[in-house]
Amino acid sequence: MTSSHFNFQNKHILVVGDVMLDRYWHGGTSRISPEAPVQVVNVSAVEDRPGGAANVALGLAKLGIKVSLVGVVGRDENAATLEEVLVREGVECHFVESDSLPTITKLRVISRHQQLIRLDFEECEDSLSQNQAVADKVLSLLPDANAVIYSDYAKGCLADVKKLISMSNEAGVPSFVDPKGDDFSIYQGATLVKPNMVEFEAIVGKCTDLKEIEQKGLELRERFGWQSLLVTRGEDGLVLLEEGKNSFVLATAAKEVFDVTGAGDTVVAVLTAVYTTSKRFSDAVDYANQAAGYVVGKLGTASIDADTLEAIMFARSHSANFGVLSPEALQEQIKLAQLNGEKIVFTNGCFDILHPGHVAYMKQAKALGDRLVVAVNTDASVKRLKGEKRPVNDLTHRMAVLEGVGSIDWVTWFDEDTPLEIIQTLTPDVLVKGGDYTIESIVGSEHVLEHGGEVKVLSFVDGYSTTSIIEKANN
Structure with missing residues (x-):
């Protein structure tokens, strides 16, 4: 991931915890069952995603990090499916197979972006043989790890987590815990523990204000010997309590909460990843907060890649109203501009090496x-379109250069192969494309025209192309 400010590629993170398979059945609903007063879903698509600790591992792999995953699965088809999905994304699986337990599977039935029901298939077991098998795998992987995440969903894999944390400390590997349950003494000696507000209050009691959270949190951190405690508070943001430093409080980065599934997994994955490079908890929490704000705007368990994470942070450091903005922030600015009677023009591209042809096109x-x-x-989108050797310049570099072009008011990004989704999000008044296109063939034209907009085709200035510039430089 060349665009990332942090060099994640040289890092190896070990994830240990309760793995599960999140299965989604998607379909339409148009009638009520004659057998009972329930909706009938005509299932048209089945989707399998890693869940629990497996989703944490996936999130790290999306950032370009080497990931090893230890968990307990059954000897069944769902375990094979889970491993296949993870390996495809670059996760090394080191599963302990159980003859007596099924692979934990959560089946969600979805219709029109609404979850109608969830069915869980699971059994828990805390056996000495299972605990030892998990410990053996962790011990063999620790020497090569920059950090370890213990993702606890109270399903049995981390029944002996206190021993595992002790092993991590002996190996000099920082440990990050996403906890569960009403006994946090089992996480004694961890580097950072990340409960949500419900989990935190289950341990310390009800907190009426931020001051009480800080006071009880400091006591908890000191009691169990943690370097840091991070309390995630949903729409109220995050509180970081770090040894020897003042509390660090952040407001939530979420603009619109569509689905909180996997948000906690994203937080622990991103903060661990960033910490391995910066060694600063405050940096790690800041990035994790932005990442969580992104994924809760997506349906189901979602991940964020290094491209998108860095772009969000880059946009945040710029002007609040113009220049580089995230798609969500830009949507708000466009609505305000359109209410003010301004006509919004939209175009898109890779703009790998900006040349005079591009500048003339922007003016038009x-x-x-x-x-x-x-x-x-x-960057990932350019690679899919142009090949592994592109882009020459990473996303933040390209956006910074475009921001300096006088005719451009806003710069944003999209990760899909086509700009359809972002066009539908922004709904510009004029959609512009350069080259030999018919209006009907331009991606997004139907949406813009349906909303009363225009679609224009402009000619590129002859004699300029990124490909020819690259070829000339290589000769």
Whole structure:
């Protein structure tokens, strides 16, 4: 991931915990069952995603980190499915197979983006042989790890977590815990423990204000010898209590909460990843907060890649109203501009090496309205379109250069192969494309026209192309 400010590629993180398979059945609902007063879902698609500790591992792999995952599964088809999905994403699986337990599976039935029901298939077991098998695998993997995450869902894999944390400490590997249950003494000596507000209050009692959270949190951290305690408070943000430092409080980065599934997994994955490079808990929590704000806007267990994470942080450091903005922040600014009677022009591309042809094209596009938006393909998207050797310049570099072009008001990004989703999100007044296109063939044209907008095709200035510049430089 060349765009990331942090060099994640050289890191190896071990994830240990309760793995599960999240299965989604998607389908339409148009009638009520004659057998009972319930909706009938005509299942048209089945989707399998890693859940629990497996989702934490997936989140790390998406960041470009080497990940090893230890968990307990059954000797069944769902275990094979889970491993197949994880291996495809680059996760090394070191599963303990149980003859007596099924692979934990959560089946969700979804219709029209609404979850109708969840069915859980699981049994828990705390056996000496299982605990020893988990410990053996952890012990063999610790020497090569920069950090270890213990993702506890109270399903049995971390029944002996106190011993595992002690092993981590002996190996000099920092441990990050996503806890569960009403006994936090089992996490004695961890580097950082990350309860949510419900879990925190189950241990310390009801907290009426931030001051009480800080006071009880400090006592808890000192009692169990943690370097840091991070309390995630949903819409109220996060509180970091670090040894020898003042409390660090952040407001939530979430703009719209669509689905909280996997948000905690994202927080622990991103903060551990960032900590392995910066060694600063405050940096790690800041990035984790932004990542969580992103994933809760997605349906189901979602992950964030290094491209998108770095772009969000880059946009946040810029002007609040113009320049580089996240798609969500830009949507708000466009609505305000349109209410003010301004016409929004939209174009998109890779813009790997900006040349005079691009600049002339931008001037033509800007002349069609009042504000020009340029949406840029992320690095991963460019690679899929142009090949492994592209882009030459990473996303933040490309956006920074575009931001300096006088005719451009806003720069944002998209990770999909086409800009359809971001066009639907922003709904510009004018959609512009350069090249030999018909209006009907331009991605997003139907949406813009349906909403009363225009679609324009502009000619590129002859004699300029990124490919020819790269070829010339290589000769």
